[in-house]
Amino acid sequence: MKILFKGHDFKYETEATVKLFIPGRFEFLYDETNADGDIVSTQLKKGKHFTYLFAVCRIDGKTVRKSLKIASQYADEKTYEHEICRLVFLCLKKLTGITPPWGLLTGIRPVRKMTELIDKGYSKNDCFDTLRNQYMTSDRRLELAYQTAENQIPLLKTVDPQSISIYISIPFCPTRCSYCSFVSHSLDSARKLIPDYIRLLCKEIEILGKIVRDMNFRIDTVYFGGGTPTSIEASQLDILMKTLAENIDISKVREYNVEAGRADTITYDKLRVIKQNGAGRISVNPQTLNDDVLKNIGRMHTAQDTINAYKTAREIGFDNINMDLIAGLPGDTYDSFVNTLDRVMELDPESITVHTLTIKRSATLYGENNIKLFAESMTADMVNRSMDILPQKGWLPYYLYRQKNTLENLENIGFAKKGKESLYNIFIMDETQIILGAGCAASTKLIEKNGKITRIHNYKFPYEYINRFDELMKKKELIYQIYGEK
Ligand code: SF4
Structure with missing residues (x-):
């Protein structure tokens, strides 16, 4: 499968969206040479007042197209990225017949999005509407995320x-x-x-x-x-x-x-x-x-x-x-x-x-x-x-x-x-x-007051951990640099 990017480079999120439907590796293209066979083709075209987004997906000779026009003054790069992924999602959903349970939510922590909305004071219905509209997540998964958030919020406090x-x-x-x-x-x-x-x-x-x-x-x-x-x-x-x-x-x-x-x-x-x-x-x-x-x-x-x-x-x-x-x-x-x-x-x-x-x-x-x-x-x-x-x-x-x-x-x-x-x-x-x-492959996670996260990764394999132990311990000095001597 090929993925074509024209007018943008939202590679990571677009690939993650395609992977919701199609496993495996992809070939990335930046122009239409070689754009034959199965392909997810995406394009962002900026005009003076409007920006046009396109997705064309072709699998086994069948093609589905979607497009969107957005007033440029109301959008930023994040919006364009999200909307391109949404178009790709809709095309692939139609072509493959697959409905991913979490919709467009591709991150590893879906509960966090729910927790953020609950913390803002949203009602359960508003949380569901917001995430459903934005990510097309199924109600069953929204309910799961909501229950999970409800159970963990008191413990996080x-x-x-x-x-x-x-x-x-x-x-x-x-x-x-x-x-x-x-x-x-x-x-x-x-x-x-x-x-x-x-x-x-x-x-x-x-x-x-x-x-x-x-x-x-x-x-x-x-x-x-x-x-x-x-x-x-x-x-x-x-x-x-x-x-x-x-x-x-x-x-x-x-x-x-x-x-x-x-x-x-x-x-x-x-x-x-x-x-x-x-x-x-x-x-x-x-x-x-x-x-x-x-x-x-x-x-x-x-x-x-x-x-x-x-x-x-x-x-x-x-x-x-x-x-x-x-x-x-x-x-x-x-x-x-x-x-x-x-x-x-x-x-x-x-x-x-x-x-x-x-x-x-x-x-x-x-x-x-x-x-x-x-x-x-x-x-x-x-x-x-x-x-x-x-x-x-x-x-x-x-x-x-x-x-x-x-x-x-x-x-x-x-x-x-x-x-x-x-x-x-x-x-x-x-x-x-x-x-x-x-120990081996363990990682140290340092969180600063402003929320910045720094990680120190230990070596992955026991022989490396054993042979380069002193070198590894030097990396721990970062902890003192971040938090300062008390
Ligand atoms: S081999 Fe891997 S999956 Fe199996 S018990 Fe060990 S760590 Fe777990």
Whole structure:
């Protein structure tokens, strides 16, 4: 597919709009030479008093055209960009028969738009009308965004400006799932790196401890994520968690998470270590409770293993457990997804996060044929079923985000029982809180009083993190430059 830009260069948003309908890569053209075959052609023509916008989309020989005339004095570049995307959207909707659930809303944080309107005092109807008119978002998604915003607004108001979150990354997994696009490393390939990684991660935690003291930060939430944090030994987890407690005052944290994750890594000893070191919220992630689908995605455990891990966590005393599910996995069906959902609800975790499968280029599953195969699945029905049944049973949507290359342009939704919402998840999505990250691929997010956000990215791969550790730590000086010595 080609995309032609004439008279403008709104490349990013136009491409994002086309991607709502057509997956894959695009060829960008700036004149009509080679403008043959399937194409999205866009044009902006400025006149003295009016500006004319055009979109012509052609797929398999069928063409749809749309145009718009805008009085120049009432418009700016942002308006032109939005309107060109709207024309492209309307053409492609007609040509493909697809109605993207979020309409023209392409960002990863649709709830923010809703929250902004609520904060301005708009009624629910006015919020819906505004977003419906501007983005053609479906009422079902507007309702989801509204409910999510309503559940998170009171929690966002509890953020103390001096409080921050800590993220610790353990980028190892027993094997790599076929849909994975993270920088996780299978234990077989990375085992020899683990001791050095743990040693340096402890050192980075000590450095963060000094920064926290120097800056007078108060720790609000802690999150051990990955990869799969429980893929390392119980004794190694113990060292890391103790190092954290010895170097950073976590006595006032409101939430301490460890993403236990995969059942094939969870043992009684590891859960005991996690509990004894003060973590109160863990994830035990089935993704699916269909054993055939687990095989399809390269998981080496069964559904029963997940259930056993969950029960062990309860026996040890965890009273805040999240379970992640994924809609749209290869080989899954609507009935099998509903069966997973029902069985997970029977287990009664405090929160259930429903992700939609996203296939990025670095995933083993990536490929045009695969994308087609999944796009024709019943993923939207699976997600819609979750949106209907979970709130009815007491799990309310409290955070959501979208990603690129997600099946049917859907979203990831965190549902939780009242009072069991994860603060870390809300804060990271709303970008309200400073996060200090440690470990491979962790990022540090610095937010200034004027809202400016600066990020420091740690190296992606364990060998880089180990070999260039000192160089990496130098980057942390930026924190002092931004906030100044206290
Ligand atoms: S458990 Fe998560 S991070 Fe690990 S391989 Fe699977 S998808 Fe990737």
